[in-house]
Amino acid sequence: MELGLLAAGIGAGIIAIGAGIGIGMIGKGAVESIARQPEASGDIRGAMILTAAFIEGVALIGAIICILLALGVGG
Template identity: 60%
Template sequence: MWLEASNTIHYLGAALGAGLAAIGAGIGIGTLASSAMQGIARQPSAAGDIRANMILMAAFVEGVALIAEVVAILVVFLK
C-alpha cells in the first residue's frame, strides 16, 4: 500500500513539474511577445532589431522549459 502511494506521488510530482514548466514558458513567451509588439508600435523603425531579440529570448525561455520537462521525465524513469 505504501509503495503504491509513493509511486503515485512520484508520478504526480513529475507531471506537476512538467506542467508548471509549460505554463511558465507560455506566460513568459506571451509577456515577451506583448512587450515586443508594444515596442514595435512605439518605434516602428526598430522592428527588425526588436523582432530578432524577441525570437532569441523566446528560444531561451523555451529551452529552459524543455530542460525542466526533460528533468521531470528523468525523475519518472530514474526514480
C-alpha cells in the first residue's frame, strides 16, 4: 500500500514534468508562429489547443493510473 502511494506520487511528478515540457513547447511554437505571422493566429491557435489537448489527455490518463495505484486497485 505504501509503495503504491510512493509510485503514485513519483508518477504524478513525472507526468507533470512531461506534460509541462510538452505544453511549454507547444506554447513556444505557437507564440513564435503568431509573432511571425499574426494573420494566421486563428489557425495556429486552433492547432495549439488541439495539440495541447492531446498532451493533456496523455497526462490525465497517467494521472488516472496514479490514482488507481494510490487507491490500491491495481494490487
